[in-house]
Amino acid sequence: MPAKQLAGGAIEALLNTIIKLDPISAKRLQPLQDKRLKVSIKELPWPLTFAFSDRVDVLTQVDAAQSTNKLEPSADCHISLQMGTLSELKDSSQITRLIQEKRLDLEGDIHVAQHFSTLVKDLNIDWEEHLSRYVGDVAAHQFFLMAEKAKVRLSHGLQHISTMLKEGAIEEKKLIPHAVEIEQFVSDISSLRGQVGRLEARIEHLVNQAKTQN
Amino acid sequence: MNNENIPENTTHFGFKQVEKTDKASMVAEVFHSVADKYDVMNDVMSLGIHRLWKRYAIDCSGIRPGQKVLDLAGGTGDLAAKFSRLTGPKGQVIVADINASMLQVGRDRLRDKGIVGNVEWVQADAEHLPFPENHFDLVTIAFGLRNVTDKDQALRSMYRVLKPGGRLLVLEFSKPESETFSKIYDWYSFNLLPNMGKVIANDAESYQYLAESIRMHPDQETLKSMMDSAGFEQTSYHNLTGGIVALHRGFKF
Numbered sequence: 001m002p003a004k005q006l007a008g009g010a011i012e013a014l015l016n017t018i019i020k021l022d023p024i025s026a027k028r029l030q031p032l033q034d035k036r037l038k039v040s041i042k043e044l045p046w047p048l049t050f051a052f053s054d055r056v057d058v059l060t061q062v063d064a065a066q067s068t069n070k071l072e073p074s075a076d077c078h079i080s081l082q083m084g085t086l087s088e089l090k091d092s093s094q095i096t097r098l099i100q101e102k103r104l105d106l107e108g109d110i111h112v113a114q115h116f117s118t119l120v121k122d123l124n125i126d127w128e129e130h131l132s133r134y135v136g137d138v139a140a141h142q143f144f145l146m147a148e149k150a151k152v153r154l155s156h157g158l159q160h161i162s163t164m165l166k167e168g169a170i171e172e173k174k175l176i177p178h179a180v181e182i183e184q185f186v187s188d189i190s191s192l193r194g195q196v197g198r199l200e201a202r203i204e205h206l207v208n209q210a211k212t213q214n
Numbered sequence: 215m216n217n218e219n220i221p222e223n224t225t226h227f228g229f230k231q232v233e234k235t236d237k238a239s240m241v242a243e244v245f246h247s248v249a250d251k252y253d254v255m256n257d258v259m260s261l262g263i264h265r266l267w268k269r270y271a272i273d274c275s276g277i278r279p280g281q282k283v284l285d286l287a288g289g290t291g292d293l294a295a296k297f298s299r300l301t302g303p304k305g306q307v308i309v310a311d312i313n314a315s316m317l318q319v320g321r322d323r324l325r326d327k328g329i330v331g332n333v334e335w336v337q338a339d340a341e342h343l344p345f346p347e348n349h350f351d352l353v354t355i356a357f358g359l360r361n362v363t364d365k366d367q368a369l370r371s372m373y374r375v376l377k378p379g380g381r382l383l384v385l386e387f388s389k390p391e392s393e394t395f396s397k398i399y400d401w402y403s404f405n406l407l408p409n410m411g412k413v414i415a416n417d418a419e420s421y422q423y424l425a426e427s428i429r430m431h432p433d434q435e436t437l438k439s440m441m442d443s444a445g446f447e448q449t450s451y452h453n454l455t456g457g458i459v460a461l462h463r464g465f466k467f
């Protein structure tokens with residue numbers, strides 16, 4: 001199965017569904033009309049090229065073995081970065097800083113990257129309204145209240161986990177017993193064994209006594 | 215395919231031998247009868263994978279804004295919709311098909327999607343393309359070549375209309391690479407497929423024809439050498455889904 005095309009198709013479908021939810025997405029896409037942005041994410045095995053029109057088409061590169069220059073989708077701008085830097089791209093004013101810090105490689109027309117970043121940031125989507133179309137207003141509202149609460153609870157939860165982990169890290173050393181501790185443990189056990197032995201003898205003695213009394 | 219003992223003026227229609235002059239109209243009949251259900255059947259038949267095969271072809275097309283594309287046997291406009299966006303308002307996409315019903319379905323479909331600007335629809339036979347020489351940057355023919363009566367003639371015709379530097383992409387059913395897979399695939403196409411055609415499109419015969427025409431189509435190497443003979447250079451192919459489908463490409467320099 002052509003896996004890259006499957007991934008590319010899924011990303012394309014998702015992206016366009018999201019973009020369509022913004023009532024003026026066509027206007028936002030205007031500055032990118034006919035432009036192509038190639039994105040190489042270090043953690044992903046192949047780059048994706050986004051081709052803009054009144055929607056976004058995703059092109060994937062064909063297998064390296066048979067790829068010649070002729071087969072690569074052309075692009076006006078090519079950016080390479082790590083997954084973690086992706087979220088910082090949302091602020092187009094940060095692009096130059098990221099380049100200076102060598103966290104972003106950019107070849108070609110920087111405006112394409114900037115417009116794309118603006119597009120993603122400006123997308124104005126009323127999730128509640130869209131959901132209500134499928135499940136009705138009340139349900140959608142309830143859902144968002146719940147989601148809001150869940151978000152608060154989740155962030156508390158996350159905070160809790162992170163404190164736990166921090167404390168855990170400090171206590172961590174205690175998990176490895178020191179030689180003295182082991183010695184102590186061994187002597188504890190032998191004294192316990194002695195006590196059990198004595199207790200056993202006493203019980204035996206008492207049982208015998210009881211037998212002779214009967 | 216074995217051509218011995220076959221009279222000169224006949225050709226195959228699926229596994230049957232028919233008069234050459236009759237094949238085109240018989241093929242037309244098949245596609246008239248499946249036109250409106252063609253899309254649904256495509257999805258069902260290939261479990262949706264035909265979309266990925268087509269995506270692969272598009273990924274290999276190297277197409278850029280402003281270029282001219284001919285999508286031959288373009289039927290329902292599947293590839294054309296993408297090419298329309300990828301070539302942009304300054305580009306041009308021509309969908310050519312021998313069958314008016316298929317063109318109509320495609321035209322309606324693209325209009326519903328809001329794609330009208332740079333796409334033109336032309337009823338034409340792949341063997342005699344009514345376009346000027348050296349005109350297109352890209353010619354594609356997806357699942358169409360096997361229906362063409364004289365494939366060599368059609369390939370020469372495609373070569374003629376391509377610009378120097380242009381490329382041809384042929385997406386077509388081909389020969390599965392492994393024996394076992396081939397057997398499963400045969401069973402699927404000759405037992406399951408016609409039955410599915412019957413249930414979904416009420417037309418088992420057309421799907422029986424499809425299965426047969428797939429088997430009669432030249433295999434990977436044969437098609438590649440046919441492209442070479444037509445004048446194409448740097449020809450190569452890439453098997454998809456175990457060779458059920460292959461994408462052939464060639465350049466005109």
Ligand SMILES: C[S@@+](CC[C@H](N)C(=O)[O-])C[C@H]1O[C@@H](n2cnc3c(N)ncnc32)[C@H](O)[C@@H]1O
Nearest residue numbers: 287288289311312313316339340356357358361
């Ligand atoms: C299986 S459909 C493929 C449609 C579309 N390209 C796709 O991939 O979904 C085959 C198409 O080839 C067309 N066709 C058959 N013989 C042809 C010929 N000689 N010239 C042009 N088109 C032809 C048929 O009318 C039909 O629309």
